[in-house]
Amino acid sequence: xxxxxxxxxxxxxxxxxxxxxxxxxxxxxxxxxxxxxxxxxxxxxxxxxxxxxxxxxxxxxxxxxxxxxxxxxxxxxxxxxxxxxxxxxxxxxxxxxxxxxxxxxxxxxxxxxxxxxxxxxxxxxxxxxxxxxxxxxxxxxxxxxxxxxxxxxxxxxxxxxxxxxxxxxxxxxxxxxxxxxxxxxxxxxxxxxxxxxxxxxxxxxxxxxxxxxxxxxxxxxxxxxxxxxxxxxxxxxxxxxxxxxxxxxxxxxxxxxxxxxxxxxxxxxxxxxxxxxxxxxxxxxxxxxxxxxxxxxxxxxxxxxxxxxxxxxxxxxxxxxxxxxxxxxxxxxxxxxxxxxxxxxxxxxxx
Amino acid sequence: xxxxxxxxxxxxxxxxxxxxxxxxxxxxxxxxxxxxxxxxxxxxxxxxxxxxxxxxxxxxxxxxxxxxxxxxxxxxxxxxxxxxxx
Ligand code: HEM
Ligand code: FES
Numbered sequence: 055x056x057x058x059x060x061x062x063x064x065x066x067x068x069x070x071x072x073x074x075x076x077x078x079x080x081x082x083x084x085x086x087x088x089x090x091x092x093x094x095x096x097x098x099x100x101x102x103x104x105x106x107x108x109x110x111x112x113x114x115x116x117x118x119x120x121x122x123x124x125x126x127x128x129x130x131x132x133x134x135x136x137x138x139x140x141x142x143x144x145x146x147x148x149x150x151x152x153x154x155x156x157x158x159x160x161x162x163x164x165x166x167x168x169x170x171x172x173x174x175x176x177x178x179x180x181x182x183x184x185x186x187x188x189x190x191x192x193x194x195x196x197x198x199x200x201x202x203x204x205x206x207x208x209x210x211x212x213x214x215x216x217x218x219x220x221x222x223x224x225x226x227x228x229x230x231x232x233x234x235x236x237x238x239x240x241x242x243x244x245x246x247x248x249x250x251x252x253x254x255x256x257x258x259x260x261x262x263x264x265x266x267x268x269x270x271x272x273x274x275x276x277x278x279x280x281x282x283x284x285x286x287x288x289x290x291x292x293x294x295x296x297x298x299x300x301x302x303x304x305x306x307x308x309x310x311x312x313x314x315x316x317x318x319x320x321x322x323x324x325x326x327x328x329x330x331x332x333x334x335x336x337x338x339x340x341x342x343x344x345x346x347x348x349x350x351x352x353x354x355x356x357x358x359x360x361x362x363x364x365x366x367x368x369x370x371x372x373x374x375x376x377x378x379x380x381x382x383x384x385x386x387x388x389x390x391x392x393x394x395x396x397x398x399x400x401x402x403x404x405x
Numbered sequence: 406x407x408x409x410x411x412x413x414x415x416x417x418x419x420x421x422x423x424x425x426x427x428x429x430x431x432x433x434x435x436x437x438x439x440x441x442x443x444x445x446x447x448x449x450x451x452x453x454x455x456x457x458x459x460x461x462x463x464x465x466x467x468x469x470x471x472x473x474x475x476x477x478x479x480x481x482x483x484x485x486x487x488x489x490x491x
Contacts (some may be wrong), residue, residue: 057419059442061449166407173410203456212440212465214478306481322482363442367482384486387477 059208059224066216073284075144082110093246101243104155111148112232116256118142119229123267129334139205142225146202153195154253156188187238190231199230207327215329233257278302280382288378291396294318299342301333305382308333309369312342312353316399319353319391320369320380355390373397408421424459431458442475448484 064072086106091097095107121138124131161175167352172188181288201222210218217251233253245347278286288311294300299310301323310323310333321342323333323340337343341350341359351358365388370381373394384393424491436443445451458465468474477483 058444058446059450061447061453073487167411167414169414170407170410176406199456199459203460206450206453206457208436208443208454209457211442211475212468214476216478216480262456305485309482322480324480324482326478367486384482386486387483387487 059206063207067133068137068140072140075141079148080108080142081113082113083107083255086110100155100159101328104152104159107148107152107155108236111145111152112236114141114148115225115229115232116260118145119225119260120263121290123263126267126270127263129345135346142198143202143205146198149198150405155189156191160188173221185238185242187235187242190238194231194235197224197231201228202227210328215326219329229260256377273348274308275303276300278304280304281379284383285372285379285381290377291318291373292376293400294378297337299323299333299335300378302380305378305384309380309382310335310342311378311380313372313396314340314353316396317397318371318378319393320371321351321356322367322384322387324366325349326358327367331364337384338362354393355388357388421459424462425455428455428458431462431465433470435465436466439465439468439473440475 083106086109087102089104090102090150105189118138118141121131121134125135157168157172161171164175166174172192204213204218205223213221237250237253240246240253258347266372278288280286286302288302288361291298294311294313297312297314299312301308301310304307308323308331309320311320313320314337321332325332325335325344325346327344327347327349330344332342332344332351335343335345336351338350340353343350343351349358349362349364351364351366354368356368360362367384367387368389368391369384370391371380371394372379378394432455435444436451436454
């Protein structure tokens with residue numbers, strides 16, 4: 055980054071995103087309050103609200119967890135990814151309210167403080183039927199709060215994207231804890247059997263999209279075999295579409311070779327913002343543009359345009375018998391490399 | 406059991422209270438030293454990072470004390486480009 059941070063970087067697209075998100079949530083919460091009492095006429099209003107917010111948070115978590123793999127499977131899901139951090143913060147808010155309701159409803163009437171009571175009552179750890187499922191919810195909530203609290207770009211920059219991503223992988227631990235929380239909680243409070251079925255279906259869905267996406271990723275991350283001089287073959291020149299890239303895995307990371315204006319340039323394909331897949335980006339206005347949140351880099355030197363300060367490592371390219379080769383030894387981030395003219399292309403060299 | 410949980414809760418509150426005190430000083434004075442992009446940043450931004458500072462304050466306190474700034478990420482390409490040193 056550079057140019058000062060904002061509290062929230064709203065733009066038109068994000069406002070629409072947030073409006074749709076909040077409208078969907080509002081519809082869900084109202085619908086839940088209308089429908090659930092018909093399924094279970096004896097439900098207490100307090101439990102109703104607790105369940106409405108808890109289930110809204112849990113459902114939203116499914117959406118959040120699906121976005122990443124769906125975007126790997128089909129680019130048309132990318133607009134969902136663009137603003138998913140707002141989804142995470144909203145999710146955290148819903149979960150906090152649900153937990154607060156549970157604490158005031160179940161734990162505020164004894165002589166212990168609610169938080170203390172949460173951890174000392176019901177410690178039947180060895181029993182499925184009486185397992186303290188709220189502890190699992192509390193563990194998940196702690197993770198969700200940490201993630202929401204570190205969701206601003208300030209944290210990305212100051213923890214660095216790899217650390218930030220590792221921290222945010224905690225969402226899978228949170229999900230596992232919540233599957234336990236909901237499955238065991240539902241068993242105990244004896245709610246609708248549809249709930250248990252829903253949890254299982256949800257888990258199968260999450261597992262399924264991740265397996266499909268992982269399968270595709272693995273193909274992309276097979277290290278390329280190097281020639282005798284250490285250079286790596288990328289593809290035939292003609293295989294790189296205009297304003298797009300081909301990706302090879304070399305030097306321990308992905309390298310993207312972009313074609314634009316009859317020239318080729320190679321960059322480390324790891325966006326410095328959230329480590330998004332830069333090789334799946336396009337050239338927009340002469341700049342390599344990340345498919346995730348639109349950070350931009352100059353193709354010939356890997357530096358973000360002023361006043362931004364991100365810089366990517368660059369690579370040397372060569373043409374050998376009509377095929378593109380890259381030297382996997384990177385230049386320091388931001389090093390200019392003369393673009394390789396594409397023979398016969400307008401703007402490139404004559405064949 | 407009750408005593409253990411009560412002690413843990415008290416310790417967590419202490420950590421949070423220290424974090425909050427630190428966070429106020431940090432978003433007012435420290436943040437622009439640690440991260441140049443925070444120079445002249447809005448009030449809204451400063452408030453938005455407080456929850457995270459309360460949770461991760463020892464990290465930022467050390468960085469502020471040592472006069473360090475926003476680090477640059479490490480990965481295989483970056484390490485190779487700079488000969489493994491930076
Ligand atoms: C300290 C943290 C938490 C506590 C004390 C807690 C407490 C509870 C309680 C008491 C129930 C049973 C409510 C009932 O059926 O009447 C419940 C159910 C549930 N909780 Fe939590 N919870 C916590 C965290 C979470 C989090 C973080 C999520 C999701 C993000 C969540 C999602 C759910 C769901 C989906 C149900 C089932 C709702 C239903 O029966 O329809 N909980 N929780
Ligand atoms: S990962 Fe966010 S813009 Fe590239």
